[in-house]
Amino acid sequence: EKCQPDATTNVVCGFCSTGCGLNIHLKDGKAVGLTPSTDYPVNLGMACPKGWEALTPLEADDRATTPMIRKQRGGELEPVSWESAMSSFCSNFKNIQQEHGDESVAFISTGQIVTEEMAFLGALAKFGMGIRHGDGNTRQCMATSVVAYKQSFGFDAPPYTYQDFEESDVIVLIGSNLCIAHPIMWQRIERNKHNPEIIVVDPRKTETAVAATQHFPILPKSDLYFLYGLARVLIENGWVDEQWIAQHTNEYEAFCSHVQTFTAEQVEQQSGITAEQMLKLAETIHRGERVSFWWTMGVNQSHEGVRTAQAIINLALMTGNIGRPGTGANSITGQCNAMGSRLFSNTTNLLGGHDFANSEHRAKVAKILEIDEDRIPRELGMAYDQIVEGIHAGKIKGLWVLATNGSHSWIHQERYKEAMEKLDYLVVQDMYSTTETAQQADLILPAAGWAEKDGVFINSERRIGLVKKVAEAPAEALSDFNIFKLISHYWGCAEMFKKWSTPEATFKLLAELSQDQPCDFSGVTGYRMVDDLGGVQWPCKPSDVAGLASDNQRRLFTYNLFYHTDSKAKFIFAEPTEVAEPTSKEYPFVLLTGRGTSAQWHTETRTKKSAVLRKLYPASIYIEIHPDDAERLAITPNSLIKVKSRRATIEVTASVTPSVFPGQLFMPMHYAKANQLTQASFDPYSRQPSYKFCAVEIVV
Ligand code: SF4
Secondary structure, rough: OOOOEEEEEEEEOOEEOOOOEEEEEEOOEEEEEEEEEOOOOOOOOOOOOHHHOOHHHHHHOOOOOOOOOOOOOOOEEEOHHHHHHHHHHHHHHHHHHHHHOHEEEEEOOOOOOOOHHHHHHHHHHHHHHHOOEEEEHHHHHHHHHHHHHHHHHOOOOOOOOOHHHHHHHHHEEOOOOHHHHOHHHHHHHHHOOOOOEEEEEEEEOOOHHHHHEEEEEOOOOOOHHHHHHHHHHHHHHOOOOOOHHHEEEOHHHHHHHHOOOOOOHHHHHHHHHOOHHHHHHHHHHOOOEEEEEEOOHHHHHOHHHHHHHHHHHHHHHHHOOOOOOOOOOOOOOEOOHHHHHHHHHHHOOOOOEOOOOOOHHHHHHHHHHHHHHHHHHOOOOOOOOHHHHHHHHHOOOOOEEOOOHHHOOOOOHHHHHHHHHHOOEEEEEEOOOOOHHHHHHEEEEEEEEOOOOOEEOOOOOOEEEEEEOOOOOOOOOEEEEHHHHHHHHHHOOOOHHHHHHHHHHHHHHHHHHHHHHOOOOOOHHHEEEEEEEHHHHHOOOHHHHHHHHOOOOOOOOOOOOOOOOOOEEEOOOOOOOOOOOOOOOOOOEEEEOEEEEOOOOOOOOHHOOHHHHOOOOOOEEEEEOOOHHHHOOOOOOOEEEEOOOOOOOOEEEEOOOOOOOOOEEEEEOOOOOOOHOOOOEEEOOOOEOOOOOOOEEEOO
């Protein structure tokens, strides 16, 4: 009776980039339960286990409820007032900056907070506090796609709408275990009435590969050989759209010459895929009228992820599969607001997808924000890995980490943890005081979580969706937005942010900043419009608004106009490179990492808090090994085994399964142990960590 709801409102889910709508059932304005929204255009009444359990982590016992300070290293964290916390925060950062310069401090942001907050953080840190370096955990998931799109299309622009899953007749999934990583997107494929060919390119026999009509189990990190070999077969058979290519692209001839060298023999040797298999795949793509290509972390988290993503983009371009329903070169993002971060974190771009080095862009941003243009840096700051190494080198001495848990999630975890210990001052702003990173902090700032504040997320298909305050943050925890306001006040730069009075005022400021950019959403007048329309995809200029009520599923490039100055897309390619840590006699196994189940999320900071979700995945930390390898090494199912890399040795339960091929092991990334093993190598263009390949051995 007490919990009988008296109202319902729609809120976008705060876990993954799908951006499902959840009906939050309210009693006296506060959430008492939820069900998936049936009329939200993303999920159409569906939710995965994380969505169903989204309210549970808000109630966890280990919520950070008050600011906490560690007075000395190794000492206990002690509760303090916000005033003391702000005094510590400002005096420590200011002292470090005065002594060592603005280059000596940095922030690490996240794809988990709302867009208004990440923009406020980026502006406060860089324009207000003069912090030179900032990056986000989106470097771990989406940086590769950002660079790939920018170079190929002229702007970071995933072109699709989820409707494309239902309209393709050939769906090519590369490095994507959609069934569990993006289960609602998989359900959109299940709704496809065209009996589509579903092609999965993945070294593992994943849940998605099992459900596919064709699976190509390429050898780990042979992607470029495979994709260039496929391009060669398409060209040799004349299965390309020459006219479209000539009109709308550059560098095609050079690309043709490049892929000619990827002979069938070489491709088979490198990828394990035979000429017959390749011909069958090329024929399937050729026969398709609406072919869509999708990729996610299997591509992005690679030592040559950018060129791999571009090899996929090239396939869509050469077959003319872009700008039409059911087509596209489509990167699927990871976190709920990775797309917001890509445009507004003020790290990899100046706010609104602008360029720090472009004086017109700087002048535009300064004018809209009413700040002195000199406050805007003229170049990018350090990337995430450079910040970590900058700490080791003694260059970075103060760090502010928000809503991310690098001491668990960063590649070669121990090196990250050691870096945190070397800092003069570490601030962690988070919902929980118990994350591995928070446990190393000198100061913890307690933050409100999803649904305890207002703002917008931008999902994988560029849809701006609304998050609303439907629950109270515990005790003294504040929304990140209000923490930034507090910091600006204590720092003495509040005047600079007078236009950032509320989340919605900030949203309108961001809409203004987006004007005349490819991501222009200046036609979105405010939260009410986002709510009424079931989210709004960018671009949405004022002239686009009239059509939205009848068509709220929009894709890019319908007029074949790309964002380079000549409006053409570009074929980009390169020679494949060797992985940083190949297997050897001593370390003969390849370790693959990835999502374990749809019930787990990242470092489990939230999903571990739900008893329901915990029941949906194995209780013990496991590693998958092929039955032939298990037999050879006398490993029995569910026995404890030791796995060793050049960085650590861990003990885990053996899951003996043919889902991995001989010579390969797979471990879910959610468990902290996985990144004790991983090797810190990076894509040279995106600086994204290469989580998908390191050499290990099994110690028997
Ligand atoms: Fe939330 Fe993603 Fe699950 Fe949808 S698929 S309910 S957005 S976690």
